[in-house]
Amino acid sequence: LGVVHAMAHSLGGWKDCAHGECNAILLPIVMRYNRNAGLEEYAEAARRIPSIQADDASTEAADALIAAVEQLQRDLGVNVPLRNLGLTKEDLPTLVDLAFADVCVVTNPRQPTRKDLENLYAQAL
Numbered sequence: 001l002g003v004v005h006a007m008a009h010s011l012g013g014w015k016d017c018a019h020g021e022c023n024a025i026l027l028p029i030v031m032r033y034n035r036n037a038g039l040e041e042y043a044e045a046a047r048r049i050p051s052i053q054a055d056d057a058s059t060e061a062a063d064a065l066i067a068a069v070e071q072l073q074r075d076l077g078v079n080v081p082l083r084n085l086g087l088t089k090e091d092l093p094t095l096v097d098l099a100f101a102d103v104c105v106v107t108n109p110r111q112p113t114r115k116d117l118e119n120l121y122a123q124a125l
Contacts (some may be wrong), residue, residue, distance in 0.1 A: 003112055004030040006102035007120065010095045015086050025085075028070045029123050035062045037110040042066075046102040082124045092121050 007030070008022035035042065042062035046052045052064045073079035087095075096117045099105065105112065112120075 001104040002108035003033070003099070003105060003110075003117070003120070005124070006099040006104040006108075007095070007117065008105070009099035009102050011082070011085075011087070011121075012040060014091065014095055014098065015030075015109065017085050021078060024073060024076070025080065026120070026124055027121055028066050028073065029120055031062075031066045031069060033116065034108065034110050035059065035066070038062075041109075044072055069107065082121070087121075090121070091117050 004023055004026050007026050008019055011017060011026075012019045031042070036059070039062055042065050043058065044063040046068075048069055049065070052061070052068060056071045058072065070079065079093045084123075096114050099117050100112075101116055
């Protein structure tokens, strides 16, 4: 769950967008944010993808996993900027407040600040 779901809940509710699509758009951005806090988990996931050679919990394995998710985004056509869904920079404070209050935030491997969430949303714009 974590930050990606908290952000997707807020975005989907605010802009009436599908929860799955919001997660798919935000996932690689949040994965990059969480990378160093979840190297073991990322390496385990990377080992399950045949095209990724990952024998250890390294940043290279994590980066390869993130790249694979980004490629899947492109293949599925969900790597669109959030501005295409109607999000504007002016929406960020409200979205941050909603996401920061979401219970999924506490399950994230890296505890975000409000500024972190704002930066993550801004990267997706």
